[in-house]
Amino acid sequence: MENPRSEEPVTALPGVSYVMPVLNDVTHVGAAVQSLLDQDYAGAFDVVIAVGPSIDGTNELVEEMGRADRRITVVDNVAGTTPSGLNIAIRASRHPIVIRVDAHSVLPTSYARLAVETLERTGADNVGGIMDARGTSAFERAVARAYGSRIGLGGTPHHVGGAEGPADTVYLGVFRRSALERVGLFDERIKRGQDWELNERIRSSGGIVWFTPELRVTYRPRSTLSRLGRQFFSTGLWRGELSRLIAGSRNLRYFAPPVLVLGVTLGVLLGVIGLVLWSAGSRIAPLFLLGWIPPVAYAALVAVSAVLVARRDGAHAVAWFLVVLPCIHFCWGIGFVLGYLSLASNIAAQTYRKGSGSSDRRTG
Template identity: 65%
Template sequence: MQTDGQPLPGVSYVMPVLNEVTEVRAAVASLLEQDYAGAFEVVLALGPSIDGTNELVAEMSAADPRIRAVENVVGSTPAGLNVAIRASTHPVVVRVDAHSVLPPDYTRIAVRVLQESGADNVGGIMRAEGRTPFEKAVALAYGSRVGLGGTPHHVGGQAGPAETAYLGVFRRDRLFAVGLFDEGIKRGQDWELNRRLRSTGGTVWFTPELVVTYRPRPSLKRLIRQFVATGLWRGELARRFPANNGLRYFVPPAMVVGLGLGLLAGIVGVVGALLGSGVAWAMTGFVVPAVYVLFVVVGGLAAARRSDNATRAWLLVVLPCIHIGWGVGFIVGFLTRTSELTTHTGR
């Protein structure tokens, strides 16, 4: 198979892996099953896993020479991506997440769009799919406006230039031209890299033709940690690059501030009423959290109207955890130096 009389470019799949023993086999299998006719390799950057991930990858690599493992001593996502990219050999780099499963036509479509658009990076839709009621609730939150806002890379949209892209299919030379991923940014490093690609005259391209299955975190604890960390780094990036901030990034922190002030005012009003002071009116502050609860219940039930009762119930728990976790993280990240904070706390 050729494009314009030229052989298809070789493709390098790069994947940072850390404690993903339950997901990595399916993620790698989806790469080996691609219907792309060009040459390819799979480069896995292995962090210091403690759950048997590295042993499993060693077995897969021994069984298939197209799978190579390189050591990611730092263990972070951007460090792993850079290690894998440097070890790669082909002109097209496909970023893959251990929680993602690519459809068989993903690479074929991505390379075609990369060539037709002339873009430096092409990405598509992250379609979250859950297997348990909890994971299904998280998937609904990802794909609904009441959850993560219904952005194009979650719900789809028109093909064209974009601010950033989910995962990404890159021209390898452009990655090196802009200095690869910033290893000082532990979350949101894809957004920051795409910012540099665009600032140096490149194009980031969204296409709804690309759809990737994403497996949500399997527990509430892991979900909260994910969104607090994501919020921390989004706040850090908002402070570092104020000219690139969209209004939607400030909605969750504004909501958290509003909830906090409303609850505080309401409590002051209750205490004032009990003491007979003149601040009982402050109890009206409870209107703010009441409105938020109503928003979550009405919006959540609407989003889960076709789901089972267990998924609906979980969604009413998941939504506040995402909103508040992300919002609190953003405020802390915006007001502090996240890189120093995460270093000191071991994140």
């Protein structure tokens, strides 16, 4: 498959640049960086870590790694956000292939080699694969099961796998630098969902985003319920914002969690009213008591899913799944509703008009 917009051909062994934004990830960043140094790719490479103002010792750790290995460059990300860190790292790197890495991810040793081979074979501007969530504690294992199940995150290929081919977006991403420069890097105003939005611009400019299940990245989930809730509330908030502003992002599966939240909430309210009316002897009470159907049905769905999905990880993981799944659905759904209804966004709607020129959307 040819990509007419990929100006820069991929040679047999082009250099690759790994770019990683890091903020308060002292627990995971060491393993993530080591997985880059252990790659079996024979071409030249560099690692650029954009570290935000962390308070858990992350700054000191990555600076020590930079002093120990001259292939690692550490740059400051004063803003501390993911898109700003990615852009700073990309600008500080030097090779024609840019590999995005997450501090919670661990790349298999063949990742860069397979990714570059896929770029060459397909002519794509960006290739990526599966986010293979793996946990260590019972809570993390429950989160990982939710990530990898259709009931958890909607069953997208980069979570559950699928056939190789063009895609709307992929996990992380291995980019041609020329494609990133063509569309203007990541939009730093978008704190979550920046991958999808960047890939939308790549596709709108005539480029190809390619999914391949051969690329499988180990991902370490959030370790506490509060961190998981904040993660999905923020993700839902920005997904709602993007769905409001970009017609192409309005996939029906993104509306499932907010519809679920509204349905269950309304059902509980009607059900409670029905109980009050029933206690007062009202004849219309049964009509309101029907409101309990959605929340009871959802509770049953969660319970069945916990047994079917998480039972391989033990009883504790099953118990946590009963909490994790509603946390993901409700935090994401509530965030989506607030983001979709927002009237005070600092992102101009015309910026995201589908088909508009992307070369004028440069980030600071």
